[in-house]
Amino acid sequence: MTDGFWWLLLWGTIAGLDLVSAGQVMVGRPLVAGTLAGVLAGDPAAGAMVGVTLELFALELLPVGGARYPDYGPAAVAGAATAAGVPGVLGLGPAVAVALVVGYLGERTVQIVRRGNSADARRNRVGLDAGDPACLRRVHLRGMLRDAIRALLVTVFGLALAEVVRRWLPLDLRGAVLVGTVAVGAAFAVAAAGALRLVGRGGGRAWLAAGLVIGAAWVMAR
Amino acid sequence: MKRGMLATWARTLIVQASWNYDRMVGIGVAYAMEPLLRDLPGGRTNGRYAAALKRVAGFFNAHPYLTGMAAGALARVEYDGVPEAQADRLRRALIGPLGSVGDQLVWAGWLPMSVAVGLIVAVLVSVPAGVVSLLILYNVLHLGLRSWGLAAGWRAGIGVAGQLAGRVMHGGLRFSAAAAPFAIGVALPLVASWLLADFGGSERLGAGVVGLVGLLLARVLAPTLSGVRLGLLFLGTAILAAWLWR
Numbered sequence: 343m344t345d346g347f348w349w350l351l352l353w354g355t356i357a358g359l360d361l362v363s364a365g366q367v368m369v370g371r372p373l374v375a376g377t378l379a380g381v382l383a384g385d386p387a388a389g390a391m392v393g394v395t396l397e398l399f400a401l402e403l404l405p406v407g408g409a410r411y412p413d414y415g416p417a418a419v420a421g422a423a424t425a426a427g428v429p430g431v432l433g434l435g436p437a438v439a440v441a442l443v444v445g446y447l448g449e450r451t452v453q454i455v456r457r458g459n460s461a462d463a464r465r466n467r468v469g470l471d472a473g474d475p476a477c478l479r480r481v482h483l484r485g486m487l488r489d490a491i492r493a494l495l496v497t498v499f500g501l502a503l504a505e506v507v508r509r510w511l512p513l514d515l516r517g518a519v520l521v522g523t524v525a526v527g528a529a530f531a532v533a534a535a536g537a538l539r540l541v542g543r544g545g546g547r548a549w550l551a552a553g554l555v556i557g558a559a560w561v562m563a564r
Numbered sequence: 565m566k567r568g569m570l571a572t573w574a575r576t577l578i579v580q581a582s583w584n585y586d587r588m589v590g591i592g593v594a595y596a597m598e599p600l601l602r603d604l605p606g607g608r609t610n611g612r613y614a615a616a617l618k619r620v621a622g623f624f625n626a627h628p629y630l631t632g633m634a635a636g637a638l639a640r641v642e643y644d645g646v647p648e649a650q651a652d653r654l655r656r657a658l659i660g661p662l663g664s665v666g667d668q669l670v671w672a673g674w675l676p677m678s679v680a681v682g683l684i685v686a687v688l689v690s691v692p693a694g695v696v697s698l699l700i701l702y703n704v705l706h707l708g709l710r711s712w713g714l715a716a717g718w719r720a721g722i723g724v725a726g727q728l729a730g731r732v733m734h735g736g737l738r739f740s741a742a743a744a745p746f747a748i749g750v751a752l753p754l755v756a757s758w759l760l761a762d763f764g765g766s767e768r769l770g771a772g773v774v775g776l777v778g779l780l781l782a783r784v785l786a787p788t789l790s791g792v793r794l795g796l797l798f799l800g801t802a803i804l805a806a807w808l809w810r
Contacts, residue, residue, distance in 0.1 A: 363581040366628060368675075368702050373682055374695050390691035394755060397683060401676060401748065402791045406667045408585065412792045431762045439799040446792050459584035463591060470591065470621045473614030475598050478621060482595040485582030517806030519767060524802035525795075526759050527771040530752070531778025532791035537748045538783060540672060546745040553749020560750070561757045 344423045344501055346382040351497050353379055357415025358448065358493025362405075363486055370415030372396030372441075379422035389422035392437045396421060398529035399442070402536025408456075413448025416493060417441040420500025424507055435521025436507050438529070444500035451492045459485045566718060568599035572639075573714055575599070576632040589631060590624035597635035600718070604642060612642050619652055625659050627666020629709045634658050636717025637724035644721055654722060661728050665737070670709070673740025678702035680747035687751075687758040774798065 344350060353375070360370035368374060373393045380389010400414045421441030425433030462481055463470060469477025513521065541547050579592035594617045601617070604610045616638065626634050637658070641651045678701045686694025716727040727733075760768050782794055789797075 362583060364578050366577075366580075367706065368678075368699060371679065371682075371698065373679070373686065373691075373698060377691050377695050386691075390686070391759070394683065394686060394691070395759060397679060398755065399791050399795055401679060404667070404671050406663075406671055408583075408588070412790075435799065435802065438795070439803060442792050442795045442799065446796065449792070456584055459582050460586045463582070463584055463586055471618055473594075473617035473619075473621065475608070475617060478591060478595050478598065478617060482578075482582040482591050485584075485591075486578060489581065511803070512810065513803070513806050514810055517803075517809060519763075520770075520806050520809075521799065521802045523763065523767045523770045524774050524798050526763075527774025528778050528795045528798040529759075530756060530771070530775040531782055532794060533748075533752060534775070534779050535782035536791065537745065537752070540676060540748070541745045544741075546741060549742045550745035550749045553746040553751075554753065555749075557750040557753035561753045564757070 344505055345384045345426065347501060349382045350379055350419055350423055350501060351494070353382060354416040354419035354497025354500065355490060355493045357419060358413055358496055359486075359490055361413050361415055361448075361493075362452065363489040370413075372400050372414045372418040372421075375415045376418035376422045379419040380426065383423050383426035385422075385426035388425035388428065388433055388437070391431070391434055392421040392425050392441065393418055395434065395438055395525060395529050396441055396445075398533035399445075401533045402539065404540070410449055410453065412442075412445030413452060413493075413496060414441070414445050416448055416497040416500050417445035419497060420444045420504050423501055424504040428508075431522050432515065432518040435518060435523070435525045436511055436513065437504075438525035439521065440500065440503050440507050443503060444496060447499060448496045451496055455485070455488050455492050458488050566600065567603055568601075569714065569718070571599035572596050572635055573632060573710065576628070576635065576710055576714070579631045580628050587621065587623050588625040589628065590621050593624050593626070593631050593635055593638075594621035596631060597639045600635065600639035601642060612648075615648060616642050616651070619648075619655055624655065626662035627670065629670060629706060630662040630666045630713045632710050632714030633717035633724060633727070634662055636714045636719075637721055638717075640718050640721035646722055650722070654724075657725070661725060665728050665733065666709075669733075669737055669740055670705070673737070673744045674705050675702065677740060677744040677747045680744070680751040683751040683755050684747070687754045 357370040357375040376389050376393025380386045396418050403411045405411050421437040424440045425437035466477050466481050541550050575596035579596050582591040601613050604613050678698050682694045682698025685697040717724050720727050
């Protein structure tokens with residue numbers, strides 16, 4: 343079993359709840375979730391690297407209204423658990439692959455929860471349409487419970503997948519470096535595409551370009 | 565402070581728990597505003613108490629951080645004795661502005677800016693410092709917006725739309741529209757150099773090629789392909805290639 347399994351399970355569930363249902367204080371952002379998961383799994387550096395890489399994937403998200411988007415909180419937890427204890431950057435590629443699978447699964451399960459909430463509201467239409475506060479409270483808190491169970495199950499799946507990949511993914515040194523390289527490249531492609539989508543065609547492009555010039559100059563000056 | 569305000573504020577933190585495709589955030593907003601309605605003359609036996617909950621628990625949508633503003637305003641009109649038809653018109657009129665202003669200000673502005681600042685601090689100082697920066701910077705606006713929105717909604721009642729048109733809100737929208745892309749621009753090269761520091765020259769070149777191909781795919785060839793799917797496509801191919809290459 344992964345080191346710190348129960349703590350990782352708790353943390354993944356909290357991070358999954360933060361996506362929509364509770365708080366939205368951004369503890370479910372990959373940078374936050376991955377970094378703390380690395381600490382819980384006994385490898386803070388691996389968690390930080392996975393968190394930063396996944397944050398690039400998450401930069402493209404605009405979590406508006408009923409939009410569908412991956413659940414990167416439990417994903418980052420699973421990713422950090424995959425990379426923990428693997429030397430250097432060798433664990434990064436498999437960790438990002440696991441995280442993306444978990445993130446995608448999270449996206450699908452959010453739809454299931456929302457459909458469950460719809461069905462619950464329909465079943466309780468009489469009480470809701472009468473303005474019954476007890477009915478309101480029950481329907482609302484059941485939605486919360488549904489999402490907590492969803493986040494828990496997604497995290498369980500993520501940690502199980504992490505264990506399978508750590509034990510049985512048939513990658514040698516060269517393969518692990520290749521997958522890590524592709525993970526970083528793909529992360530930057532998604533972040534750049536997301537940034538361009540965010541700024542649209544307006545003056546935001548000039549601000550993005552200015553930032554890129556300053557960031558590049560900063561890198562060269564270091 | 566109006567009794568029930570604190571409970572309403574706390575309930576807005578879980579306002580989206582029952583989000584669904586039929587009523588969207590309506591049930592959550594009704595649940596959040598309920599403590600504010602308890603002091604209506606006659607309390608829960610006042611017909612307006614149940615009527616207000618029923619109205620709001622129908623279809624309603626807004627940015628989650630501005631649902632407090634809606635709850636405050638919609639509760640206030642009940643105390644002010646605004647005719648029910650007018651209260652319902654207010655409810656429907658709030659849906660658009662509370663959604664679009666919140667989305668522009670928070671999701672498209674403050675959130676990406678805070679994340680980019682967190683990444684910059686993570687690379688330049690330390691990753692834990694980046695995490696703390698992200699959480700503090702983001703939640704200053706987040707929690708402030710929730711608190712201000714609830715108070716402003718309760719204060720303004722039927723005139724709540726005017727609160728969204730204020731100078732501070734316009735300034736915030738303008739600032740975040742510029743600050744978010746600028747911060748992302750600064751963050752990307754810094755994060756690239758940090759992530760690729762332990763890779764060799766050929767891997768850096770390879771990551772650059774993958775990045776350019778991915779960008780081309782995401783922007784031109786398959787713009788509807790989401791980031792997670794693009795990542796899965798690339799990584800699945802890479803794992804297969806690495807397995808065959810052993």
